[in-house]
Amino acid sequence: xxxxxxxxxxxxxxxxxxxxxxxxxxxxxxxxxxxxxxxxxxxxxxxxxxxxxxxxxxxxxxxxxxxxxxxxxxxxxxxxxxxxxxxxxxxxxxxxxxxxxxxxxxxxxxxxxxxxxxxxxx
Numbered sequence: 075x076x077x078x079x080x081x082x083x084x085x086x087x088x089x090x091x092x093x094x095x096x097x098x099x100x101x102x103x104x105x106x107x108x109x110x111x112x113x114x115x116x117x118x119x120x121x122x123x124x125x126x127x128x129x130x131x132x133x134x135x136x137x138x139x140x141x142x143x144x145x146x147x148x149x150x151x152x153x154x155x156x157x158x159x160x161x162x163x164x165x166x167x168x169x170x171x172x173x174x175x176x177x178x179x180x181x182x183x184x185x186x187x188x189x190x191x192x193x194x195x196x
Contacts (some may be wrong), residue, residue, distance in 0.1 A: 097115045097116050097131070098115075098121040099118060099126075105140065105141045105142060106139050107139075108140070109137065109138045110131055110135045110137055111135060112131075113131050113135065115129075116140075142154035152190060152191075162178075163175040163179050
């Protein structure tokens with residue numbers, strides 16, 4: 075898992091998103107993207123806006139906007155993107171390897187965010 079600091083236009087590798095592509099044009103998916111609520115087709119925003127259809131997918135199907143740049147809790151600046159970055163760093167460096175985790179994430183307030191994460195989840 076890997077995520078970049080650029081929230082707009084960055085390909086997020088978390089949850090294997092980098093391995094997914096638009097089912098219409100085959101371009102790599104970036105957030106936000108659209109997932110059909112009826113047939114699970116994934117569309118980039120360009121294909122969605124153009125009303126593209128493929129196979130059983132029709133442009134009048136219900137849909138979900140998929141993104142991870144939202145706050146996880148009320149009155150909290152911590153986003154789902156940041157949580158995915160932290161989980162990726164924990165997976166890659168190990169939970170006790172603070173210096174490697176802080177380098178991999180490169181947040182100026184790493185200690186504050188990590189402590190908040192521990193308070194909530196442990």
